[in-house]
Amino acid sequence: xxxxxYQRLALRSAPAGHTEQDRLLNAAxxxxxxxxxxxxxxxxxxxxxxxIDRAALSKELGDILWYVALACDALDLQMSDVMAENIAxxxxxxxxxxxxxxxxxRAE
Ligand SMILES: [Mg+2]
Numbered sequence: 250x251x252x253x254x255y256q257r258l259a260l261r262s263a264p265a266g267h268t269e270q271d272r273l274l275n276a277a278x279x280x281x282x283x284x285x286x287x288x289x290x291x292x293x294x295x296x297x298x299x300x301i302d303r304a305a306l307s308k309e310l311g312d313i314l315w316y317v318a319l320a321c322d323a324l325d326l327q328m329s330d331v332m333a334e335n336i337a338x339x340x341x342x343x344x345x346x347x348x349x350x351x352x353x354x355r356a357e
Contacts, residue, residue: 252328259318269323276320283312 250258267275287309293299321328343351 252332255314256318256321256328259315260322262315263319263322272319272323276316276323279316279319280313283309283316287313 263272264275287306290302290305290309294301317331318328321331342355
């Protein structure tokens with residue numbers, strides 16, 4: 250499945266009748282909530298003695314993706330365009346791959 254197909258399929262379960270502001274706020278709050286669930290799963294592994302729960306982490310990443318799809322739709326963006334723009338930014342920032350030196354002395 251490619252990202253645009255995912256976006257199209259994910260949005261089938263988005264609430265209908267919401268304004269752009271509703272969709273953006275839903276996406277923002279949802280991303281924060283799902284990122285918190287992802288971090289909580291890691292916290293249980295790191296500090297509560299739980300084995301790492303890869304299945305739960307994968308499901309939470311999916312939940313995060315759903316809200317990314319919603320945010321993209323609210324902004325009339327395709328996920329594939331956002332992904333390509335991010336890769337172009339990273340290529341410019343780290344042309345030879347990540348380096349702590351380039352990270353410390355970024356222009357932006
Ligand atoms: Mg979740």
